[in-house]
Each structure stands twice: as structure tokens, then as C-alpha cells.
Amino acid sequence: MIQVLIAIPIFILVTIIQTAIISNMPLLQGTADIIMLVIIAWALQEPVRTAWYWSLIGGTILGFTSALPLGITIVSYLIITGITLIIRRRIWKIPALVMLAITFIGTLFHQGLSAITLTLLGTTLPILETLELIIMPSILLNILLAIPVFAIVRDLAAWLHPEEVEI
Amino acid sequence: MKKIPLPWRTLTFSLVAIGLVILALGGYLTPVSRVALSPIISVQTWVSDRFQAVQSLLTAPSDTVQVLQRNAELESEIAHLRTQIIELQQQLAEFRILSALLDFARAYPEYQYTGASVIGRDPSPFMKYIHINRGSDDGLLRGMPVVTQQGLVGRVAQVTASAALVQLITDPGITVNVQLDPSSAESLLTGSITGDINLDSIPQEANIEPGELVLTSGLGGNYPPNILIGQVTGVRSQDYALFQSASVQPIVDFSRLEIVLVITNFQPIDLSPLILTPSAR
Numbered sequence: 001m002i003q004v005l006i007a008i009p010i011f012i013l014v015t016i017i018q019t020a021i022i023s024n025m026p027l028l029q030g031t032a033d034i035i036m037l038v039i040i041a042w043a044l045q046e047p048v049r050t051a052w053y054w055s056l057i058g059g060t061i062l063g064f065t066s067a068l069p070l071g072i073t074i075v076s077y078l079i080i081t082g083i084t085l086i087i088r089r090r091i092w093k094i095p096a097l098v099m100l101a102i103t104f105i106g107t108l109f110h111q112g113l114s115a116i117t118l119t120l121l122g123t124t125l126p127i128l129e130t131l132e133l134i135i136m137p138s139i140l141l142n143i144l145l146a147i148p149v150f151a152i153v154r155d156l157a158a159w160l161h162p163e164e165v166e167i
Numbered sequence: 168m169k170k171i172p173l174p175w176r177t178l179t180f181s182l183v184a185i186g187l188v189i190l191a192l193g194g195y196l197t198p199v200s201r202v203a204l205s206p207i208i209s210v211q212t213w214v215s216d217r218f219q220a221v222q223s224l225l226t227a228p229s230d231t232v233q234v235l236q237r238n239a240e241l242e243s244e245i246a247h248l249r250t251q252i253i254e255l256q257q258q259l260a261e262f263r264i265l266s267a268l269l270d271f272a273r274a275y276p277e278y279q280y281t282g283a284s285v286i287g288r289d290p291s292p293f294m295k296y297i298h299i300n301r302g303s304d305d306g307l308l309r310g311m312p313v314v315t316q317q318g319l320v321g322r323v324a325q326v327t328a329s330a331a332l333v334q335l336i337t338d339p340g341i342t343v344n345v346q347l348d349p350s351s352a353e354s355l356l357t358g359s360i361t362g363d364i365n366l367d368s369i370p371q372e373a374n375i376e377p378g379e380l381v382l383t384s385g386l387g388g389n390y391p392p393n394i395l396i397g398q399v400t401g402v403r404s405q406d407y408a409l410f411q412s413a414s415v416q417p418i419v420d421f422s423r424l425e426i427v428l429v430i431t432n433f434q435p436i437d438l439s440p441l442i443l444t445p446s447a448r
Contacts, residue, residue, distance in 0.1 A: 019287030019298060029360060031292045065287075067294040067324060067332055114293050123340045125293070125360055133361060134292045 003050045003160050007057045010156075014038055015061050030137030032145050035062050036110060039077055040102050041146075041153035043084040044095045047161035055081035068114060069121075076113045080106040096150060103146040104139055111135045264426050267316035272428065278391065279432040281305055285424045286330070295338035295358060297321075297424060302329045310389065310435035313427050318395035318418040319343070319383060320427050322435070331429075336396065337362045337421055344386040345396060347379045354413075356381065356396065362421065364397065369411040375402045381415050388436025 014035055023031050039058050043051035059074035066073065084102050091098050115130050190196050265282070272280050283299035301307055303326045313320040313333050321341065325332040334341055336358055343356040345366065352373035354366040369375060379399045385392030397417040404411040 015290070016287075018290045023288035023290055023292075026292065029292055029362060031290070033290065035290070062290055065298070066289050066291050067296045067334065068289075068291045111292075114291060118293055118340070121340075123293075124357075125339065129360060138292055 003048075004053045004057075006160065007050070007054045008061075010038070011035065011054075011058045011061045014058075015065055018062075019065060027137035027141050029133040030135065030139075030141060032138065032141035033107065033110065034145060034149060036077065036080065036106055037103065037142060037146055037149040038153055039081060040084050040106055041099060041150045042157065043081050044088055044099055044102075044150070045154060045157035045161075046095075048157055051081050051085060052078070069117060072114055072117050073110075076110040080109060083109075096147060099146050099150045100143055103142045107139045107142045108135065111138055261426070264316070268426065268428055271314065271316040275391075275394075278430045280428040281307065281431050283331075283427055283429055285427060289332070293339075293360065295335040295362065295421070296324065297333050297335065297427075299331050299333055299427060299429070300329070301429065302327045302331050304328050306431050307331050307429055308431075308434070312390050312394070312430045312433055312435075314394060314430065315419055315424070315427055317420075318397070319390065320419055320421075320424065322389065323429065333427070335421055337364055337417070343390060343396070344384045345381050346384040347373075347375060347399065348382055350375055350379055353384060353386070354381075356415065364415045364417055366399070366413040366415055367410065369402075369413060371404070371409070371411060373411065375399060375404075375411060375413060377401055390435075391430065391433050 018034055022034055025031070035058050039051075039055050042048055042054050055077045056074065059077035060070070062077075063070035063073040080102070083105060084098075087098055087102060088095070111134060115125050115135075119125050187196070191200075268280075268282065272278075281301055283301040283305075285297050286300045287298035289296035289298075299313075307323055307326050309323055309326055311323045313322060319336060321333050321335040321338070323331050324334040336343055336356065338358045339360050341358050345354050345356045346352065347354065347366075347369075350373055352369055352375060354369045356364055356366055358364055366381065377399050381396040381399060383390040383392055383394045383396065395418055397415040397419075399413050400416045402411060402413045
């Protein structure tokens with residue numbers, strides 16, 4: 001239970017960092033998404049069984065702080081978690097490399113879903129400019145931050161899931 | 168050798184002494200004294216230097232400790248003073264912003280304002296929104312216009328008890344009714360994902376020139392009239408098009424927003440009941 005509840009203060013803290021610092025450091029018009037990175041990194045940790053809960057909590061908290069429709073963040077983070085868990089089962093020996101790969105796929109999926117939804121809601125988003133100014137720079141920033149976030153989350157997972165020693 | 172009597176000796180020495188004093192006072196002995204004193208001063212300097220060197224060698228350990236302690240104290244004091252300078256510079260910058268905002272409030276005395284600090288930006292790069300630290304507890308309502316001392320920033324989009332989300336005029340989902348000065352042409356201002364703002368629906372007959380001021384027109388009831396937005400930088404006009412369009416340089420630097428004013432006594436007008444739906448026709 002503690003492994004689920006601790007996600008609330010962690011994501012509140014991460015959201016504060018995201019809105020106050022990370023979103024103020026754009027590359028062109030793209031920004032990193034450390035909430036998504038934390039969700040992916042958490043789902044990649046071997047002993048973790050609470051990835052879906054973390055994804056739901058992270059998506060909900062982000063949804064309340066963003067002007068994006070609430071459902072977008074929740075749905076896209078849940079789908080990204082699903083993809084992460086599937087890939088983790090197949091490639092479990094090199095999680096750091098998987099982290100980079102899923103960061104690429106996840107950012108593309110999350111930003112793509114946001115763009116499609118906003119277009120359906122009536123916002124004009126030119127495809128080429130969206131790709132060049134938002135999606136590609138966001139992917140680059142997320143990949144740059146992926147490994148540091150993975151390292152921090154791995155330590156957190158080790159602290160919350162101490163290894164059992166047989167005596 | 169015959170001994171000179173004492174009174175004569177005394178008189179002779181006195182005369183010689185008086186003569187030397189007179190010569191010295193007259194400056195006639197200066198070259199002589201320079202030659203005579205020079206080696207003496209050199210020797211004294213050499214002796215003094217050696218003494219001081221030996222003295223400093225003997226007293227060095229205790230002095231070094233004291234110097235190091237004093238150095239640490241001074242470095243600590245410098246760090247403290249630097250912190251104070253940074254704090255004062257921040258206060259000065261904040262004071263300048265508040266002073267400029269006060270000037271703006273004086274220029275538009277018909278409105279009531281609530282000052283708010285910008286505490287964050289929307290996590291999604293698609294949304295040009297900012298978070299401010301004032302909410303419904305401070306009298307903020309959805310739709311209230313937000314300005315700085317320079318001009319229009321946007322409007323309140325969502326409100327919680329102690330914070331609000333402000334949609335910037337650079338957001339691709341926003342539309343503002345504007346008029347140009349001095350041509351008085353009416354137009355629609357829209358944002359974009361690049362952060363640029365553009366004017367659409369400018370009548371073909373309007374004679375628009377770069378450099379014209381873009382102000383809110385008040386039409387539509389969403390924003391108060393005559394609030395500065397920016398300046399026209401380029402006009403795009405095609406013979407076969409229904410309208411002209413133009414690009415605008417915003418007066419507000421949206422990347423450096425720190426403090427904003429919310430106009431609290433302006434209530435946006437909801438025109439949706441007046442818009443005819445197919446079923447109502």
C-alpha cells in the first residue's frame with residue numbers, strides 16, 4: 001500500500017518541478033515531461049508491481065495542473081505504461097536502453113495524442129510545425145533527462161522494495 | 168705644545184658651532200650632509216630589514232593562524248554581503264515591476280486590479296498557459312482579463328481557491344477582437360504554437376501599414392477596450408483573398424512574465440445564448 005500512496009507526494013513534487021522549472025526551459029517550443037519519465041522508469045524497475053497505480057496518479061495530478069483535457073494525460077500515460085510493461089517482459093536485461101527507447105515512443109505517442117485531440121477540439125495545429133517545433137525538441141529533451149531520472153527512480157525503487165536475504 | 172686657555176677654547180667651539188648652524192640653515196651643508204648620511208642610512212636600512220625579517224620569522228606561526236582566521240571571517244562577510252546584494256537586486260527588480268504596474272493601474276483608474284505572481288507554466292508544450300498564485304478566494308473568476316504594465320497578457324481560464332490558470336494571447340486556441348491604430352480597422356487576433364500572434368479577417372479595403380498599434384476593441388465582451396497588445400510588423404494581402412492578414416510583435420515578453428494584474432471588476436459577456444443554433448432557427 002505504501003508503494004502506491006507514496007506516489008502522491010512524489011508526483012506532486014515532480015509536478016511542481018515540471019511547472020515551475022522544466023516548463024520554463026523550452027527547446028524551440030518543446031519541453032521535457034519528467035512526469036512521464038518517472039512513470040516509465042518506475043514501470044521498468046524489476047520488483048515494482050504498482051506501475052498502473054503510479055501511472056493513474058501521475059496522469060491525474062498532471063491533468064489537474066494542465067489545460068489539456070484531463071483524459072488525455074491519463075489515457076496516454078496508461079497506454080505508455082502498458083507498452084513499458086510489455087517491453088520489460090521481453091527485454092529485461094538492459095533497462096537503461098529500454099528506458100531510452102520507450103521515452104522516444106512514449107513522447108511521440110503522448111504528444112501525438114495531444115495534438116490530435118486539440119485538432120479535433122478546433123485548435124489549428126500545422127502538422128509540420130508541430131513536429132519540428134514541439135514533438136522533436138520534446139523527444140530530445142526527454143531522452144537527455146531519461147537516464148538521470150531512471151537512476152533516481154531505481155534508487156527509490158530499491159529503497160521501497162528492499163531485497164529479501166535468506167538466512 | 169702650549170695649551171690653549173679654556174675660555175678661548177670654549178669661544179672657538181662656540182663660534183665654529185654657530186658657524187656650522189648658520190651654514191646649515193643657509194643650505195650650504197646639504198651636499199656634505201647627503202654624502203655623509205647616505206652610507207649611514209644604507210646601513211641602518213640593511214640592519215632594520217634583517218631585524219624585521221628575523222622578527223617576522225620568529226612570530227610567523229601565530230600571525231598565520233590569525234591571518235587565516237581573519238581571512239575566513241572576511242570571506243564569510245563577503246558571502247553574506249553578496250547574498251544581501253542579490254536579495255536587494257531582486258527586491259529592486261520587483262519594486263520596478265510593481266512601480267510600472269502601479270503606473271498602468273493609474274492610467275486605467277476605472278478598473279480594479281489584483282496583483283498575482285506567476286508560479287508556473289502549463290506542463291504541455293501545446294498549451295500557452297501560466298499558473299498564478301491568486302484564485303477564487305481573492306475574487307478571481309473565469310474570464311477575467313489579465314494584463315501587465317505593458318499590455319494584455321490573456322484571461323483567466325480556470326480557477327481554484329488559491330491559484331488560477333491564465334490562457335495567454337499566444338495560445339493557439341485564443342481569439343481576441345482588436346482594432347488597429349491609427350487605421351481603426353477591426354480584426355481578429357489569434358495565437359499559434361510558435362508563440363507568434365497574427366491578425367486575421369482584416370477587411371481588404373483597410374489600408375494597414377507596419378508599425379500600427381494593435382489594441383483590444385472590446386467587441387465580443389471578452390476584454391475591455393483600448394488595452395495595448397503589440398505592433399503590426401508585416402501585412403499579407405492577396406487580390407483573390409477575402410481578407411488581409413498581418414503578423415504582430417507582442418508588447419509583452421511572455422517568456423519573462425513574473426507579476427501580472429487581474430482586472431477583477433470586468434465581467435466578460437456570455438454571448439452564447441444569442442448565437443442561433445440550427446434547432447432554434
